[in-house]
Amino acid sequence: MKLYGYWRSSAAYRVRIALNLKQLDYDQQFIHLRQREQSAPAYLAVNPQGRVPTLELDDGRHLGQSLAIIEYLDEIHPQPPLLPGDAFARARVRQLALLIACDVHPLNNFSVLNTLTELFGADETGRSRWYRLHVEQGLRAMEALLAGDAGGGRYCHGDAPTLADVCLVPQLYNARRFGCDLSGCPTLVAIDRRCLALEAFARAVPEAQPDAQ
């Protein structure tokens, strides 16, 4: 398998964690987002959305969207499972993952921040306020969900990492990078620390990637 990614893409970071948790070998091809390689015709043939990550299977087929890729990996390589066995628990884990993937991360990716500047003249201060507002709102809601959830344990759900942790850790990486206030999220911060103590997460961090700058 080959993963098209970029060191600081948090969607690619999620897939790296999942591949590592499953102990799967993969090659990486780096798509330099700031040099706009994602919009080159060669990459658009791989991913018509012009986004990373894309997973290329050994038979040459391509899959985009990090959560679709991770659910696929979890179906094809079920051990260790990234979703619990019980249907309601699975739904709770997906709810937490989607809270980040739909309600936090999309508002803060690089192209969206650029559009704020292009359309509304947002400067760095304005972009940072936008960034922090959405991250802090989303993470506080996630903290509240976990606080009220009987499924908690060492990780977002129980005592092994799931899809929710796979999404949480890259989002907290981003949150710290942009100086977000995490003081209201002690549960999330503790889970993040436990995750990063695992080799699968540690090997996936942006700075450990060959294209890190």
Add this chain to the structure above:
Amino acid sequence: MKLYGYWRSSAAYRVRIALNLKQLDYDQQFIHLRQREQSAPAYLAVNPQGRVPTLELDDGRHLGQSLAIIEYLDEIHPQPPLLPGDAFARARVRQLALLIACDVHPLNNFSVLNTLTELFGADETGRSRWYRLHVEQGLRAMEALLAGDAGGGRYCHGDAPTLADVCLVPQLYNARRFGCDLSGCPTLVAIDRRCLALEAFARAVPEAQPDAQ
């Protein structure tokens, strides 16, 4: 079951379609987003994120995030299936659904548009440009994905509606409402028309809900 929703929430619209496709009975409780009922303490106890939809199960447990709810319904009530049986095909359907749920819809919800005004003074023209830019980019990418996809048929995947169609139809409703250019998306428009000819979709449209104004 009870669905907390709002007639024009496209995430709630997705869940209504799924419940109808599964022929499940449900009550609706309406959360008036423009009157900010989603931020009232009573609703935050149901959904700490303060978002619709929430599904309340008969045992009183709550689930948020439309795609997590729909995957749950599909697991508990497998007929008719909203995901294909083959793992790669399932991933392709999830990819299409997530393209809308992560890369199009979050940028265009009501609270995000309001934040554009609060932080950057965006007026109606600016908000509309922002809206159309993200919708048109996302839908053109989805059109390209479907055009290159051998899985096509009468719907996004094959000849029965899936999770991808459940996400597509509410997004096209929004696109039309905001005057987006759909001329580059003939496949999507044709699929949308076929879906809306089905009773499960037609009964779920915003204007058919009791809280429509």
